[in-house]
Amino acid sequence: MKLNNVEIEDTYAEAFGMRAARLLITAADVEWARTAASVMTGFGTSVIGCNCETGIEGPLPESTPDGRPGVRVLLFATSSKQLEQQLVLRVGQCVMTCPTTACFDDLPSEERLKVGSKLRFFGDGHQISKRIESSLSENGATPRRLWRIPVMDGEFVVEDKVGTRKAVAGGNFFIMGRTEEDTSRAARAAVRAMREIPGIIMPFPGGVVRSGSKIGSKYRKLIASTNSPYCPTLRGQVESALPPGASCCLEIVVDGLDEESIGRAMAVGIRAACTRGVVRISAGNYGGKLGKFHFHLLQLLEKN
Amino acid sequence: MLKDYTSIPVEADSLRPDKITGLSRDQILALPLYHGNKTVTVGDFFEVQETGGDTLVIEGDLSKFKKLGQEMEGGRLVVRGNAGMHLGAYLRGGTIEVFGDTADWAGAEMKGGLIHIHGNTGHRAGAVYRGSEVGMHGGVILVDGNAGLEIGSFMRRGLIAVGGNAGDFAGAHMIAGSILVMGEMGVRAGASMRRGTLVTLKPFEPLPTFRDSGAYRFPFLRLFTDRLHSRGFRVPADVEQSLFRRFVGDMNEIGLGEILILEGRDHDG
Incomplete structure (x- = not known):
């Protein structure tokens, strides 16, 4: 042809099977959101040497959970355990550190990985949990729990658990x-x-x-x-x-x-x-x- | 549909959609109610017009009917009229919607589900019963109108949103959870709170045991307001983009609670 x-x-x-997670990183403006997403997806080219494969996903989302500009990021790893490790490291080091950002799960799934629930300890006891009750959603979705971690520009809001599925x-x-x-x-x-x-x-x-x-x-x-x-x-x-x-x-x-x-x-x-x-x-x-x-x-x- | 108004209190905890589902008309009419010190039946007070489905609709002035939907675990209860005390107390799941006012103790010590009161509610909505240790454990109470005293006292989890004003001592002894009041809050809101969040869109003077921690934007509020909008609860547009003055306390306790008071749209530190 x-x-x-x-x-x-x-x-x-x-191609082969992997586990995937999708995050939605929001910030006060799209520049900070992109910066956090770019840094987070650095050194994520191949599971052979980086323990995960990650990148910024296509079109910008039309709406975000907190109404601010956002960027989607996908992460792939060979197991849920490895994916969780990478999420905690990358969100903790690259997203939480970036001014004005927040980090939400964007792949609802029954299997969920602990991210905010591990990062919250950075709050040194001042972290605040907020739970969005399932009964508040029209479709009775899983309750959503967020952590508000105090940081030097205000608060870093991060999802307690992040969904994962086969990819x-x-x-x-x-x-x-x-x-x-x-x-x-x-x-x-x-x-x-x-x-x-x-x-x-x-x-x-x-x-x-x-x-x-x-x-x-x-x-x-x-x-x-x-x-x-x-x-x-x-x-x-x-x-x-x-x-x-x-x-x-x-x-x-x-x-x-x-x-x-x-x-x-x-x-x-x-x-x-x-x-x-x-x-x-x-x-x-x-x-x-x-x-x-x-x-x-x-x-x-x-x-x- | 209620046949006649009664001035004598009726205990109506059998009126729960999850208990009525699958029952025949005769079985429903035979369910017990407690009228004063007498045991009566549903048939003595109500006409049953239609059966089937998981929705129970009751019409009439039920302001003397207590414990409607108490301990409900699922289904939908709709009250077209006023409802009495203890509506949805100990609620575990499902939805209760009241197109009228409710008396005291609505959703007291509830654990899940949703109560939407389109009118006003009395005192101690979502609160703890005397002698218990923990109030509301989860779920959502929406009040389109005003709420009475001590809403959410000893609340542990969940959300109470009030479209109008809330009486004194809102969120007193709060352990965690969130209370959003679109109107004014009475005095001493958050007294002895340990953790949790109280939000008001009107000026409020916290107790002296709260400390001013500055004015900020709190984008996380959007997660609540979006869902409240979708439930038909009125919240001013883009309120989460506004500045809220944050008071932390109660310093008489561990001081990890907060009261967020709407301040304005310009950052003044």
């Missing part, structure tokens, strides 16, 4: 281009388009990863190493997966709350990436051994 004269390889991206991580596609400039431009266009899709993040820098990895290494201690078939400078040394004329490959990794969101985002991204100078779009898989979620590129483009 060709899109805009770019070859779409008949292959699939292989999908590792959706991906490769953009192979003639030059670094062509490939970079195509990748940026793809990320811009994908950021309009709710429920997904692209956890790598600017949404793009240039050091894609394969499983295993010649060094026994490493679980992953450079994706050598896609490294242009290794042509002639290893069997290359790059088409003739391609001298650069960039990958876009997508994590999402469900398969549908990832599939939609990939299709939108692939279409946007098919620009001048791009030779081929492909995807990474491990022969079906790594994850149960398979995103076939051609099928995605037909459906979306």
